[in-house]
Amino acid sequence: MAKDIDWSSLGFGYIKTDYRYVSNYKDDRWDIGKLTEDETITLHESACVLQYAQTCFEGLKAYRTVDNRVVCFRPDMNAKRMADSAKRLEMPVFPEERFVNAVEKVVKANMDYVPPFGSGATLYIRPYMFGSNAVIGVKPATEFQFRIFTTPVGPYFKGGAKPISLRVPDFDRAAPKGTGHVKAGLNYAMSLHAIVDAHNQGYSENMYLDSATRTKVEETGGANILFITNDNTVVTPKSDTILPSITRRSLMHVAEKYLGLKVEEREVFISEVPYFKECALCGTAAVLSPVGRIVDHKNEILFPSGMEKMGEITQKLYDTLTGIQMGRIEPPYGWLREIR
Ligand code: PLP
Ligand code: COI
Numbered sequence: 001m002a003k004d005i006d007w008s009s010l011g012f013g014y015i016k017t018d019y020r021y022v023s024n025y026k027d028d029r030w031d032i033g034k035l036t037e038d039e040t041i042t043l044h045e046s047a048c049v050l051q052y053a054q055t056c057f058e059g060l061k062a063y064r065t066v067d068n069r070v071v072c073f074r075p076d077m078n079a080k081r082m083a084d085s086a087k088r089l090e091m092p093v094f095p096e097e098r099f100v101n102a103v104e105k106v107v108k109a110n111m112d113y114v115p116p117f118g119s120g121a122t123l124y125i126r127p128y129m130f131g132s133n134a135v136i137g138v139k140p141a142t143e144f145q146f147r148i149f150t151t152p153v154g155p156y157f158k159g160g161a162k163p164i165s166l167r168v169p170d171f172d173r174a175a176p177k178g179t180g181h182v183k184a185g186l187n188y189a190m191s192l193h194a195i196v197d198a199h200n201q202g203y204s205e206n207m208y209l210d211s212a213t214r215t216k217v218e219e220t221g222g223a224n225i226l227f228i229t230n231d232n233t234v235v236t237p238k239s240d241t242i243l244p245s246i247t248r249r250s251l252m253h254v255a256e257k258y259l260g261l262k263v264e265e266r267e268v269f270i271s272e273v274p275y276f277k278e279c280a281l282c283g284t285a286a287v288l289s290p291v292g293r294i295v296d297h298k299n300e301i302l303f304p305s306g307m308e309k310m311g312e313i314t315q316k317l318y319d320t321l322t323g324i325q326m327g328r329i330e331p332p333y334g335w336l337r338e339i340r
Contacts, residue, residue: 001112010153015152020039020148023098023146049141051135056091059285069327070114071327073250082129091141094129094146120154126148153285156286157289163293163306164203167207210241217273226282226314228314234313250321250335254317279292
């Protein structure tokens, strides 16, 4: 029985669901893992995560399809990216196959929280891992906890599909050879001041530039960026210091193979942004959120698609991607994992 939740008015917030998955790592091995109803965690005061932020996470979603199946979108890709994050942060990898099985298990246990088809809401899945034993010298933990919780969510940005405004901040997100390419909690900790400052000034997000030269577009705090040229080419920044978004890689495939568009993953200079006709943010939480305006200090860039609705190509990409996720359009092999 679906829970009594007003699905269509959900924002992007935490709602407790019945079960979460937990597995502990100790003496060089992961235990077998289990579901628990306890959403709280008790930690040592000197746990490595609390002192030195040794933590990484993932984000993916489960959808109810047009024919009432429940599917997860490309969980194997999140498993792989979390393995990359763990290695970069000196944490043990939670085996990729076990990751996918645990996602399935926790979604199955919370099936009644998977929002109905057509409600505009989805079940957000948050796997994460942290160093749990006491350390005081700067070194990695030797004990870890891997968990997955779920929460039903609506649109990440208020206003849903309405175009948002970004600003180019005076803060950097990631350094060359730093951790920008992995999903480390520390990347988000350092973005909190910048996002509060952006919100205070009326912007939805920060569009970060590369910290080495401050000339190239990177990404926002929680999503990659796509641009559309006047001749309908889909352009996305190529950089070693941005998160390799699964949504972005999926959209580039959709653009090329489903919509027959030209795609380019390349360096994008801030100086060329005024010449694009559409812009959007892409990610699991953001899905594909249109951008109408970018303010770079004294320069204001207004995209021809305007502040009222998505641009034409953005809309096509959105319809095709969400059509695949909701089972209305045939997916590429392996993109949907059915939960039964
Ligand atoms: N970039 C950042 C910094 C993110 O936090 C996210 C969210 O996961 C993304 C990009 C989008 O990645 P994905 O499409 O895999 O969710
Ligand atoms: C996601 O899209 O899953 C993310 O992790 C982004 C986060 C800012 C909510």
